[in-house]
Amino acid sequence: MPPQSGSTRIMAFCRAQQTRAERGSQRAGDAKGGGVKKWEEIMELPVTIISWLTAALPLLILLVLMLAGRWGAAEAGPVSWLIAVGMAWFYFGASAETIGFESVKGVWSAITVLYVVWASILIYEVSDEGGAFERLRHGIADVLPDPLVQVMAFGWAFASFLQGVTGFGVPIAVCAPLLVGIGVRPLYAVIIPLIGHAWNNTFGTLGVAWLGLKEVTAMEPLLAAQTALYAAAFIWILNALGGILVCWLYDRARGVWHGLPIIVVMSAIQGGLTLALSQWNDVLNGFVASSVAFAALFVLARLPRYRAEKPRTSSVFTKEAREGTGHDGGGTGSDPQDAAAIASPRALTLNQAFIPYYALVLITFAILLVSPLKNSLSAFAFGVDFPETVTDLGFVRDATSVSMAPFTHAGSFLLASALIGYVAFRRIGVMKQGSFGRIVRNTVDKSIPSTIAVIALIAMSNVMAGSGAIEVLAHGAAAATGPAYGFLAPVVGGLGAFMTTSNLASNLLFGTFQSSTADATGLLKPAILGAQTAGGAAGNMIAPGNVLLGTTTAGILGREGEVLRVTIPLFTIVALLIGAVVFLVA
Template identity: 35%
Template sequence: MNLPDLTFMNILLAALPILVVLYLMVGRRWGGSKAGPAGWATAVFVSVLFFGAGGKLLLVAWGKAILLAFFVLYVIWMALLLYHTVNEAGVITVIGQEMPGLAHDRAGQGLLLAWIFGSFLQGATGFGVPAAVVAPLLVGLGFAADTAVVTALLGHAWAVTFGSLGSSFLSLMAATGLPGEVLASPAAILLGVCGLGCGAGVLWLSGGKTGFRQRGMFLVIMAAIMAAVQWGLAQLGLWTVAAFGSGLVGLLVAMVWFTRQANSNGRTRFHPRRLLQAFFPYWVLIIVIVLGQLVFKKTLAVWIINPEFPEVVTRFGWQTPAGTGRSINVFGHAGALLLYVSVFTYFWYRWRGTWQAELGQDKPYDYRLILRKTWQGSIKPTVGIYSLVAMALTMQHAGMTQLLAEALSATGMAFPFLSPFIGALGAFMTGSNTNSNVVFGELQRQTAVSLGVSVSLILAAQTAGGAIGSLFAPAKVIVGCSTVSGAKDSQVLKLATAYGLAIVFMTGLLVWLVAWGLTG
């Protein structure tokens, strides 16, 4: 016997760590840095007492968790460092000042700021930054406070998986053990469809029926362009810049589109040279990532952490074979490339001067302030992600995930439809698509194998659902409301959930049709 019997009580015990995290984050409003350790402790308790895990098994699971978590956190830490490096130089402020001058109608402003600019910010930074930056810009253009926050949250949600320099996609790779080459294409295609849904939601919130008449064609064309760019970059293996690149191309196309329109109407309030100069750090980022991942990939692979772990077995006979954990290319990892860009950008602005003087701010450009803000912003994500990764790997090594997969496989034909809802649930309860992929990625993979449906399609549904689910995650709603006076968390959450679930439903229906079409 490999696992305990498939009874209701054993299924409940296997799901208990997830239920604890869900209860604490949703019911008690704990953050991931507090709920994660509680879920981890629950997983240890259940695995030892009811699934036959021993000390060796737990140590192996936790050792692998260190590598897997570091693989994801390396990107998060360095993405935060880059964000604070450019933000302290005034870059984000300048970009935010120039963007509204491109469009003059409300529908166009909503699409440009919340959908296109927000997607670019998600690709480059993430961690709630797009909502926090875009929402007050929309309020300044006359949007109601609650509507502004929901619009900002909705616009960039489709870019979450490949955003934050690919941290969510990397976590899906790490949690499932599958290569990015297998996962990238279906994920990018499904997220492209979600991108159209997010853009349509933004357009409706911004202009209603009139907005669709004014900007419907622009919406469809831009959705196709950004989805195609994201898919193309993902296909090339440039997962860390797929969302960033699609947002950047979207911005460039929109700049040309709106500038020509404004010039024909004699209403130009936009300074293209100033905006292009503000984007300098991101031009550098593109160059460094392309060089690091295509040209000098082998050169940078001089130090790879790749330890071996022994075989472990539970008391019931559930076996995890010996093998390596998540390998980490210390100098060629996406996090390392972000570090190189951050250091270069800092010294560039120290040499050339920042935007602060032009913005009327007498603020020193101090590396100590940048490092302090990066450190402060990294603590909670680090604790939350490691504890959730340790919880997930403890469950996996003890056979708890496999038991849940066998239970979910009983849903049969309904499972592909439910798959994106599971991803959305993970993002809702943890506040992060990255965490959702860690918690549910392996569960979804094993369930897909049990049912005989496409694993890559189900995992695409998992991360697409997690991306859209992040827009109505309470933790993200709070971030969005934090920069807008008068925005009410409860109202924003209610409206964001309605739009988010509509897109998740559409995604689930599409996945269901494709899954059973592929299997005949």
Template identity: 25%
Template sequence: MYTQNLPLDSVGWSALVAAVPLITVLVLLGVFRWKAQWAGLAALVVALAVALFAYGMPVGQTFNAAGFGAANSVIAVLWITFNAIWIYNLTVDTGHFAVLRRAFTAISDDRRIQAIVIAFSFGALMEALAGGGSPIAICAVMLIAAGFAPLKAATIALLANTAPVAFGGMGNPVTILGSVTGLNPDDLGAMAGRQAPLLAVLVPFLLVGIADGPRAIKQVWPAALTAGVAFAGTQFVLANFWDYKLCDIFAALVSAGAVVALNRVWQPSGAERAPGTPPVIAGGSVDHDPVAERRAGRPEGGDSRADIFTSFAPYLIVVVLFSLAQIGPIKAWLAHGTSQFGWPGLHIQDSAGHPVSTVFSVAWASTPGTLLFLSGILTAVLLRVRPAKAIRVYGATIRQFGWAIFTILCVFALSYVMNFSGQITTLGVWLAQTGAFFAFLSPLVGWFGVAVTGTDAGSNALFGGLQLTAAHQLGASPVLFGAANTSGGVLAKMISPQNLAIGTAAVGAVGAEGTLFRKVFGWSMAMLLLLCVIVYLQSTAVLGWMVVGG
């Protein structure tokens, strides 16, 4: 039995030791421009060394913790991402993606407007249903098709993915936070709905600025404001007055609809035109090749209604399946398809003598990855893709990620070594000693959690209990601190090594993770600072009226 402990008598010095792995990965990515796979591996090695030599964790359990984390990454990220990109690749292979791109172009031929609709609204819908990096990968490729350079497309997709993450995956981060803390998840969702939307209003403006520089904000601000306010307002209403699990689905649809409606009565100046439709294949061969025709566009112009519907149908399938999976009887039936077992050789307790859960659980029937896999099968049937061809596309999808798979395995192994050895707890205890100022730092705790795990749900699982303990010690609202953890976590999504790896893999720029990190890190810190100020004011009389139950 390994008991978590402080490596040094001083909490401050212990926290510095515990932070070394996280500092390692950030410095190697941002300063030395290492590729994500080597930065992740180096940080994992450092975390293993800290666990072994500073915390005295047994060798077997240390490496077992790494294996536990790597195994979790397969279910939590890879299984989801592979299937989401498989669906996308099936649409590319059949030419329907080109039809989808032209459908978005029909909304507006200004690619800045397209960036809002694709990355912000459509990306939020993907995050609501699947998460796991799939919105980043799918939207980045769609933005390239709209005319953006690969790294700029990845930057926009990463930044846009901040707005919906707190309620992503059908509200999974909030649900997990409730289970960890014992607090009512509806209260936590309502409180997060009074924090995250304040940032969501700003995101479309940032996207437009990145897409075309500061001048674009002046030219396109009505669309950015419409999208931001529509999304944030819907998020707030759903989180506080209906069901936090449905926040992002409706927010995404309402924001997209609002931009489409605005575009009918207003057009931006200085339009950044998307690239034109590729010329039709010469010699009339298009007439005999439906796939080529969909890719190039019909000679007579415009896509048929059937092709347009079919291009959107894969995502409609995803929406329907995920919605059905939330219906009571179906959800209960799917829950039976869960396998779990205690991970062999891991026996851990915290400093108070309470056992740390090392149960490996696979909800193989209800996990988003399985639902996406089923969606992919239905998509292949709908698009009339032969089974052998669908399998070949799946194999190509896995090969597409290459080193990104290794990166994700390393990052998850790193997070679980830090968690099981007690490094994460040490950092949390140190931050909790800041007293009333912890209200300012509480989003930072969630930010650190996502920076390490790559997921808001993972951060809430790691730090939810810490936020609850700190709130009780300080006599503050546990709902406020809990929500701050999930709201703060979303702002690290864009700088997490695993999401950087997914973004670069999707746009064919594997190895450029360091460059991408530097492009988004400043935005991550700026919005985190703003959120820290908001949460601090919510802990005082200034904005205390916003706190649920306060």
């Protein structure tokens, strides 16, 4: 039998699929007067190299503008959305109605993300106006004298802990300015927590991404248990690499060697507990693993090699921090108080500086872990229903409802914490005259560019999904690799997270596709689904929404391309390493 061409292989692959599009083909067939059709019959455009590259065009333009052109996401995002609209209209047969629905859906979905963005900026401005970051800089140096341990504490341990509790970009928005506060250069202050928190994006946030994957793929209990085990094993790899990469960024091989005891113990706790708890509790898994590890860090910091104060010679620190001549504050908010102000009677103590973040953790626990309270607050929700759409080429996009429960939303937790912090700082007496106005002005000024970027990026993602471009990208990549698809499975999960800034959304977007691909290629389904969510977790390192949160609160808005130039290669390394393991076991 002669070897199949790439196009033939793709069409053969499509015939084997039991995807969501196939399940929706009955409706589309009825609308056109026909019967049930396969994916390749309803989606009349064959998946070729031309159609695949056309589907990828908005993403390619986005990356070129941000990486090569050094555009910020606020400029590159709208251009990429326009490219996606043109691609959907001229090539994929999406009607103006479909494009309009998907764009509006993107705007509405963006509001749920922007709520976190706006509230994160606000809590930052409140903390900065009260002098909390300067206090944290001095206080953490006293508790954790080793500079590398300080960076690992905020960029890995605390970021992971916040991801276990809240997620939705909060770890980046909170930890980036905290790292700036201890003297880390703003660019690295964004990159480090992006890497450090990624591993907890599946079982963190009280397991929401994992629960979404279980729901969309309708897992039976045995399959769920097996998939959770594989996912946790792959996540352990991501976790260990995250700790190594944080130390590598700090001081290359010397940093890894110096931080090795913490890397080994922290990864054993974070990864090991995640693996063990994957068979016990979906909701508390990431929270318990990250909490125990965060507490353990302060015990590890008492080891002799970390107890002596060391000079800040690493290039991740600002010139002022390395020379001990002051701190530039990362270029955001009001000018930080100097050491004399820290010693004044009305200055914050270390615990007082943490008041907004203590409040964030307590509010989150009180609402999300107390079921009656959570259920009561979740009862109030509002949203918009969007109808099913069918493109001229026959691609079906199911009807959806995009809703928001404001009282259980991470943005509300941040907003309440910011207000508590402001009131507390006012009572302590560290807020200067006119502080409220400055906080509001700074928050609004920083919110405008990130708002434009988030809306454009999510609208672009929705237009691509509604036109069928996402299906073309995924099916083409899978069909081209065949039985070797396991190597690519984490990359697909990462692509979903890159496009949606969410492992949950990636799992919802590609979970069924990954399951069907495993069936069609004969690969081990638990391993492929585990790779999907592990890749989606790693994809949060490069998700533009997360990057925007960090650059905004670190005061380097517009430099998202510089961040991605570092995190994309690191994500690629991580995804390929996990993919190699998946290839061996699947």
